[in-house]
Amino acid sequence: MKKYILLPFIAILTIICGSCGDDYANKDVAVDTEMEPVADLQAESFISSVILTWDIPENENYYYTLVSYVDANGERVNRKVSKYSVDPENPGRIKALIGGFNDTNEYEFTLTNYSFANNASASTTVKGTPQSKAMAKEYIVKSVKFEPGVESATVTWDNSLNADIKLVMSWKDYFYYAKRLSFDELPMLTREVNATTPHTEVINSLPVETDCKVEYYIVDNESGEKSETMTATFQVQPPAEDIFNSAIEYFPTNVYGTANQMTINWTDENKNEFNILTSGSDPYIYTTLTGKPAGTTLVFRYKSVQNISGVQIFYKGNAPGSANDMVDIKLPDTVTSNGTYNGLRMTNGFWKTVRVDLRPFFNSKFDYDGMWVPEANGSGKIVNRNRIRIDFGGQDKRELSFRNMHFE
Numbered sequence: 028m029k030k031y032i033l034l035p036f037i038a039i040l041t042i043i044c045g046s047c048g049d050d051y052a053n054k055d056v057a058v059d060t061e062m063e064p065v066a067d068l069q070a071e072s073f074i075s076s077v078i079l080t081w082d083i084p085e086n087e088n089y090y091y092t093l094v095s096y097v098d099a100n101g102e103r104v105n106r107k108v109s110k111y112s113v114d115p116e117n118p119g120r121i122k123a124l125i126g127g128f129n130d131t132n133e134y135e136f137t138l139t140n141y142s143f144a145n146n147a148s149a150s151t152t153v154k155g156t157p158q159s160k161a162m163a164k165e166y167i168v169k170s171v172k173f174e175p176g177v178e179s180a181t182v183t184w185d186n187s188l189n190a191d192i193k194l195v196m197s198w199k200d201y202f203y204y205a206k207r208l209s210f211d212e213l214p215m216l217t218r219e220v221n222a223t224t225p226h227t228e229v230i231n232s233l234p235v236e237t238d239c240k241v242e243y244y245i246v247d248n249e250s251g252e253k254s255e256t257m258t259a260t261f262q263v264q265p266p267a268e269d270i271f272n273s274a275i276e277y278f279p280t281n282v283y284g285t286a287n288q289m290t291i292n293w294t295d296e297n298k299n300e301f302n303i304l305t306s307g308s309d310p311y312i313y314t315t316l317t318g319k320p321a322g323t324t325l326v327f328r329y330k331s332v333q334n335i336s337g338v339q340i341f342y343k344g345n346a347p348g349s350a351n352d353m354v355d356i357k358l359p360d361t362v363t364s365n366g367t368y369n370g371l372r373m374t375n376g377f378w379k380t381v382r383v384d385l386r387p388f389f390n391s392k393f394d395y396d397g398m399w400v401p402e403a404n405g406s407g408k409i410v411n412r413n414r415i416r417i418d419f420g421g422q423d424k425r426e427l428s429f430r431n432m433h434f435e
Contacts, residue, residue, distance in 0.1 A: 060088045062148035065138040067120075070155030074163045074188055076126035077155035079136060080114055083121055088142040094123060095137045099130055128157035163190035164245040164254040167222070171243060173259040177266050178235065178380075182220075182228040194222040195253075196243040201234045202379060204334060204372040213375065223248075234377035235265045268328055268380045268431055271299050276321070277433050279314030283414060286312045288423075300430040303419055310425075311418040318413060320434030325383040327432035329371060336370035337421035370420055371427070378430065 063084055071078040079094065092108045106125065114122035125136065133156045140148040170185035171194065184194060197217045199210075208214075220228050222245065233239045238260050245254040280298040282291065288307030294300045303310070325340065371381070419427065 060086065060142045060144055060146055062086060062089065062140045062142050062146050064149040065092060065140055065151040068138060068151050068153045070136065070153045072156050072158045073124065073126075074158050074166055074190075075128050075160045076124050076157050077128075077134065077136070079123045079125060079138070079153070079155070080117070080120050081138065081151075083110070083113070083119055084140055086142070088144065090141050090143045090145075092121065092123075093139045093141060093147075094125060095139075096125070096134050098134075099128070099132065125155075126157075129160070131157060131159050160188075160190070161247055161250055161252060163188050164192055164247050164252065167192060168243070168245040168254040168257055171245075171257065171259075173241060173261055175239075175261045175263045176229075177264045178233050179229055179231045179263060180233060180239065180241070180261060182230065184222060184225060186222060186225050190223070191248045192222050193246045193248060194220040194228075194243060195246060196220070196228075196230070196241055198230065198233075198239065198241045201237075201239075201377055202232055202372070202374055204374075207333065207373065208375075210375065233263045235263055235269065236377055238262055266380055268326055269378065271297060271431065273297075275431070275433050275435075276317060277431055278316055278415070279312060279417065279432070281314055283313035283315055286310075289419060299432075300428070302426070302428045305419060305423055305425045307423055308421050309418070310420065311416055313414055313416050316413040316415060322435040323384065323386040324435050325385055325432075326381070326435055328378045328380050328430040329427060330374045330376055330378045331371060331425070331427045332373055332376055333422075333425055334370065334373050335420035335422065335425055335427060336368075337418065338370045339418040341416035341418070 063086060066082040066084070068079065068081045071080070081092070083089070089110055091110060094106045094108055096104055098104050106123075108121060108123045110121070112121050112123055114120045128134075133154055135152055135154050137150050137152050139150045166188070167184060167186055167190060172183050174181045174183070182194075182196070186192065195217065197215045199213045200216045201213065203213050218228070218230075230241070239262065241259045242256055243259065244256045246252070277297075277299040279291070279301070280293075287310060289303050289305045289310035289312070291301055291303050291312060294302065419425070
């Protein structure tokens, strides 16, 4: 009978030894390797968790560390921390985040090193206290980053804690135009963002000429409490329209005849930037292009400290002529009932880009070949070829600056 009992026992023993050997079968280790205990164990409080760090054992047979503690329900919790859980900021140490706490009680953690052969070291203990989850807002607000772009900034943040929060940002309305104000009097724009799920937010319409400043804080949606208010200061990048390009034909570079009720002055020899000052209710100039425009979109940069209404462009040579010869420069607007503004809004002295699609008017209103004028002897001539007229509003004593006006 004994031989029949012995065979199953040998089979079971073989299975157990075989499964234990899976962890270290490929390593040349001694089964009785002695493991040294956890050294220089430290505990750091964190949101709903405790961060434990300790030295990586020098023993080449070190496999993992077992972290054990009793939770708030009185149950024993065990967690294996791999030898590969290296602290990225301190490669000579292991780092483990022990989370899931819903209180701020003190806990005792017991750590034991194990070898590939499952030999255990003596245990080492440390005490740590998790921070309240309400502290998540203070941690996350420090992770908010602003990446400057072209007249914009991209906003990101880290919410790996999965906290239920929102991000609140405020900055000056740099291009406010309801009434003329000093820089310090400009109102603030505020945006609230659901920041529970990390994503990117973009702030647009930021000026190139000054440091942009954004104040921001995090709100805990459950408690309504907010973090400290932080401030980000940065400079945005200029758009392509702001940069001189010698391959582009800018206008006006000349005045055909005389400027009416206005003066115009170019700022440099390239004549891509100019200033005007109106002196009556009908300021305009005629100018000529060297040829047909490169495209049907009128593009320019401008700045002004006052609203300028009634800005128009004519291309018939004999403008103003009739309404059929004219195109109003209408910009998107949030104040007027029809959603557009016939003119240029004040920019508080900052440069702003305007792009106007003129495709609907090119065939019906624009004549780049000029006009044939018959003469008494039966012959004739072409006049006003490539001539354009620009009306700079209908107000006296308005000062504006323009840069890189062209078609594309």
